[in-house]
Amino acid sequence: MNHTCSVRQAAPEDAEALARLHLECWRETYARLLSPGFMARQGVKGRLAMWRQLLAGPHAGRHYVAVDGGTLVGFAGSFPPEDGVREQTELWGIYLLASHHGRGLGQELLDAAIGKETAALWVAEDNPRAQAFYRRNGFVFTGARDTIEEWEGLPEVRMARPAG
Structure with a gap:
């Protein structure tokens, strides 16, 4: 792995860069699954509000960034189990710019x-690369399937990693 790349805990001052990175990762990941119009409607403002809330919230310490020479190139975040909300840890998101795939940063982000x-996590049904990554990390398909209606009906499947 390139020695200038590292993973660290996300900080409130990362919110703006994370908002832009989030959209860039979405464009790379979902370009073939969602219409150009949908992607064009996704704005930094909404992502910025989300990141500011996450990085100021009670689970801020569960959000990490991958950095290459001072530039954010990926992120991952999770929520812990919570009575009445989640039975187990939820990996709500992990994204890495395609330019940084294959360097081990995705694994570092997941581990962090x-x-x-x-x-457990949800992954786009038509995202074999991500599904293979999760399988390598002990995740299996649960059989649950859903669609994200506000994402043009994008189908997603549930994967979980049992206690081990």
């Missing part, structure tokens, strides 16, 4: 965000 915890 959830460690070896029992966890």
Whole structure:
């Protein structure tokens, strides 16, 4: 791995860069799954509000960034189990710019965000690269399937990593 790349805990001052990175990762990841019009409607303002809330909230310490020479190139975040909300850790997001795939940063982000915890996540049904990554990390398909209606009906599937 390139020695200038590292993973660290996200900080409130990362919110603006994270908002822009989030959109860039979405464009790379979902360009073939969602219409150009949908992607064009996604703005920094909404992502910025989300990141500011996450990085000021009670689970701020569960959000990490991948950095290459001072530039954010990826992120991961999770929420812990919570009575009445989540039975297990939820990996709500992990994204890495395509230019940084294959360097081990995705693994570092996953390890930082959830460690070896029992966890679950949703992944686009037509995202074999991500699904293979999760399978390598002990996740299996649960059989649950959903669609994100506000994302042009994008189908997603549930994966979980049992206690081990």
